[in-house]
Amino acid sequence: MAAKATEQQGTTEPELSYEESREELSNVVRRLESGGLSLKESLALWERGEELARMCEQWLEGARATLAAAMDERQGDSPGEDDTPF
Template identity: 45%
Template structure:
């Protein structure tokens, strides 16, 4: 993340790409072989990625619906996942 090509904006990343980058950041920080200034910069990027992932997960959760079944076991409609 130092002297590499500029990183893409977090807002344009898919959930999978954001998680992958976040995992790489965590691994680098856990190894402890990153200079302090770079640690601070990649930690900040990690915070952005975490917030972006949370936002994407919340949006996906809002779209997920569970199927309600009628007495015969046929789909009768849908309702938001967090209700009933």
Template identity: 50%
Template sequence: MTTSTDAPEPSSVTYEQAQAELGRVIQRLESRLGLEEALDLWERGEELVEMCTQFLDGARARVDARTSSPAPAKDDAPF
């Protein structure tokens, strides 16, 4: 079983989907598996961790961009 070929493209996966699949991979890795299947799952898990990390890094960058903007001065307020 090669899980990498069955997996959707990273660009079409949401953070929640990647996280859920990672949970399933972990559950499978905790069961009795053959070496090849375990290695395939481990590799897929690594891919999913990287995807989740990229999603979280992007979210952090968006939050940082919003929170690091200087607040408008009172004179610049629209009211």
């Protein structure tokens, strides 16, 4: 099953969740490592693995951005040395 990416405001969002992508990637790696596949099967699995790795990276980049934004917002809410009214 090939995962599709959807366009939302200029960004692509993977259709599979991070956990689903990671699990399928793990299965692809296991199958490749087990051997016994034809070259055509191996190449197809490799390509799928690359696609899944990109999806995982997209999820991780999104999580990092969300965390960074939350931390920036939190730091903006804390009064700094220059913000004291005294």
